[in-house]
Amino acid sequence: MNIQLTHVEKSFGEQLAINDIDFTIQSGEICCLLGPSGSGKTTLIRLMIGALAPDQGTVRVGETKMPSMSMLRQIGFMPQNDGLYEDLSAEANLEFFGSIYKLGKKALEARITEVLALVDLTQDRKKLVRNFSGGMKKRLSLAIAILHKPDVLFLDEPTVGIDPILRRQIWDQFQTIRAEGTTIIVSTHVMDEVLECDRAALIYNGRLIAYDTVQHLLDQTENGRVEELFLIAGEQEVGEHA
Numbered sequence: 001m002n003i004q005l006t007h008v009e010k011s012f013g014e015q016l017a018i019n020d021i022d023f024t025i026q027s028g029e030i031c032c033l034l035g036p037s038g039s040g041k042t043t044l045i046r047l048m049i050g051a052l053a054p055d056q057g058t059v060r061v062g063e064t065k066m067p068s069m070s071m072l073r074q075i076g077f078m079p080q081n082d083g084l085y086e087d088l089s090a091e092a093n094l095e096f097f098g099s100i101y102k103l104g105k106k107a108l109e110a111r112i113t114e115v116l117a118l119v120d121l122t123q124d125r126k127k128l129v130r131n132f133s134g135g136m137k138k139r140l141s142l143a144i145a146i147l148h149k150p151d152v153l154f155l156d157e158p159t160v161g162i163d164p165i166l167r168r169q170i171w172d173q174f175q176t177i178r179a180e181g182t183t184i185i186v187s188t189h190v191m192d193e194v195l196e197c198d199r200a201a202l203i204y205n206g207r208l209i210a211y212d213t214v215q216h217l218l219d220q221t222e223n224g225r226v227e228e229l230f231l232i233a234g235e236q237e238v239g240e241h242a
Ligand SMILES: Nc1ncnc2c1ncn2[C@@H]1O[C@H](COP(=O)(O)OP(=O)(O)OP(=O)(O)O)[C@@H](O)[C@H]1O
Pocket: 012, 017, 035, 036, 037, 038, 039, 040, 041, 042, 043, 044, 080
């Protein structure tokens, strides 16, 4: 399913957090959102999943205009700050979210076993989340996001605090999920992860300053590093105001 943003704007009070963003994320691709802290990545994701309504413009996931309750089953979301229940076990958290998606009991149990294995938490199934490490919480949060096999998966900085080996394994999972036809939108700061993506959207001060294939974007830099893209953007911005 593709995601189409048409002149989307969102303000918080006086602050224009998303400024006239207009682009389409292609079905079946991995698109990364890149931008400095506070640039609007999380806000953009919240608009795309329908957790926020835009002030101006429209967001469509497939044919459906967001926000839309009917899209809940098609969308998976891994928030930047996990929304886990600390006093429940990993399994109970998964059962809770599974009940929202109305998966049958038997199918749900089988799927829980599957996703826990995917994120390497099989041994921790009965443990209380309160006693999880940061990385374990991230992994459980990912398991929840993919529990109902969504068509579109949103991941807000999914591998922060995760060690390189597990990060590799998680990205292998993303690639597998993508190969099954799922569209993935991921915000990240990690260069290695950018290289895993098909296309990147550069967000700067709430604006989309570039949207292209990762290869094309990196070709514009001298040393092939994403940071350079923002230096270029910063210079252009200074130029515009001069
Ligand atoms: N609920 C809110 N109320 C008021 N302001 C908000 C709210 N959510 C976000 N903002 C503001 O909107 C801007 C964009 O925030 P956002 O969280 O989208 O940035 P981000 O790119 O995800 O940053 P980070 O990389 O630190 O996660 C920030 O200036 C932030 O203060």
